[in-house]
Amino acid sequence: MKPPGRSHNANFRRRPAGQSAPPPEPLAPGLAARIAAAQILADTLTAGRPLEERFSGENAHARLTGLDPRDRALTRSIATVSLRRLGTIRKALGRFLDKGLPKKSGALEWTLVVAVAQILFLDLPDHAAVDLAVRAAKAEPAAAPFAALVNGVLRNIVRERQEILDGSSALDDDTPAWLAARWRANYGAATAQAIAMANRDEPTLDLSVKSDPEGWARRLGGIVLPTGSVRLESHVPVPELEGYSEGEWWVQDAAAALPARLLRASSGMRVVDLCAAPGGKSAEIALTGASLTAVDRSAERLKRLAVNFERLRMDAEIAVADALSFDAPPFDAVLLDALCTATGTIRRHPDVAWTKRLGDLAPLVALQAQLLDKAVALTKPGGLIVYCTCSLEPEEGEAHIGALLRRNPDVRRLPIEVEEIGGLAECLSPAGDLRTLPCHLRGLTPRMSGLDGFFAARLRRKS
Template structure:
């Protein structure tokens, strides 16, 4: 079993395990759902968030109550976050390697090992339910005894496995580890990997008076102006949600919209706008916002958020490259990217992206930047950003634009514009936030999404 590479899956297992018997042991359905979600993420690159958002309509998740759905999600997320460590632990006890043509065996083992190693659940329960799940899968059923033996051994060696696990060497795919080491140096690369192990932060953008909302919601005001909450209470239960006083948005992702410096009444277009956090910031500042995205479904979410927030925007379902309108005072483009800056929040990204994605996405990013320039009036501002740690999707894109288009100039970002966080600026005045930046006294209050942003101006 390779700790660095997802492969080895029998696609026939995606038909799903046989339906559980009528007398389903408590927790079995949640374990089956977790194993299926892991399989979908690592074989068909289906994001875990998307998988659990669709859980209510997916027949393989039918019958999961809210508690089981939360448990299945917790298992799947920690399994993917610590996938390298889990595979390494399993490989030590699979002397002959993972059997071929074994149905969903690998995913049942990964889900169970995640519970044993990293969740506060009884080991014996994890082993027993994994064996039961194995017996329900036609391809895996002959290996029920193997599952029992391997997982018992994993449980016995648990303390040593956890103590010796390294976030950079074990839980970071090799291609990313090598890139981050080359681009940021080994010390920073290891800090990035370490930050990815922590539970993600919960940040809010508020319409007004962040100090008051931090007090009311038991949070802190970050230097950038976002409010970071101490506890992860269900969002809809928090004061101010129903009244539309704030929205969830990572602190780093909240910076680019502020860099436009738009005044009330300015015409601004947000390309690739969904789910709408940046558009909401622009609208809350008084701008006349046009939100463009190719996904009608994602724009439905944006419209619903705007309704709750009591904000207005013109919403256009369109491919940004084909969108046409009169020139805008400012253009914001959060370009599609590998999203490697969001691994702490979306750990499946580490294992579903490939180095080859950089070239494909880079070509699209280049075209989108050119489109953003074309949509901006002379003298207007363009802010380009990506939630990526990869320079090809950030610094290199801006350098290439400036070489090919003399009508555009860089407008450096000052540390005072981002709360004095000079560590988040590169030498030419571009934002380069890393997951290990903005450290606090405890992990749940520390860190940022990895983010790049550059501010440009179309010359008058």
């Protein structure tokens, strides 16, 4: 009779005492990046963690540890395009998963999503995407029984790639239904479609420069936009670009650069930037020579602002405080870049489309109204207020201004002039407010096109 505990395998051998287990076999090249992308995608969509935070700082995903820069960049590319085209990817998977995803299959969904993203949208070999997805499935106990399913589904998608792409709609597939319905209602079907198409594109790289935009455009191989920002074709890491370490410029979308400039700040003025971090708009104010107070409730985000200001060799008084409870003598000008749904930044932060919900809107609108009243209270008689949000939702923009003017007779709108925004008449509302859309400012290529979606209104407190 065979002693208990012995293997039925005739080749079984006991490991000699003191001998360590053999090291695990190294992962196939590229597999670690795919697994990291799948786990980061899962974190983003199931836990609502911002994608950007999973790639830097103390919240960076553990799976990135040990990856070389090339694999880290690949991980980011896969995760980003997976979110940007998530609707198309899920629609494609639905064609070949008649019964849906198997139950209790672990990370199978995310393994499939990142593999389909590679097959449909990235310039990577199909066989590598399929093989590494199968390996990723086999590496996880819950997903391992479905490795053959992964292989079959992905091979079908490879075969029908063009049909899948031809049948994909930016608005109906790659935009959540609640947002698509709102954009159709608020902007019309054609503009809603154009917004959704712009959100599919790689975002621009825009710089706000301290001086000489034409010179910096020549040095960096870019162009000067009508608004004065410099737009680059470059894919070189930002810290490696000329002028970065010397603090000659900072990265900021061309639309995001406009609200602070509308304050007409100048040397000798006292200006407060409420909700200031990470600091791009604060830098625009500091550049004028005004005395700036930067307020934000997040100490961690203000640390980033302080680091940026040190590089830029700029000064600001930094206050960690909730804007609603912040107290100071009235200022000559107040900038309020209010917390919002951020639906105007989806081309730059594609996770926003899938992590925000319609139910998020009402609480934010209520908070924005309170913040706007606080901004007025912090403004001297005769002083200026600029209210802005990076949202496409009118409740977070235009509706606030009408409501404020009705409830506060001491405030009036000071219309924005088209010359102040580089002649971009399409970005001005009839009332004189700024409204940029992702489909505005089209260039010769997607990389040189578009703006973040922003609303801004300028107000004056009566003397």
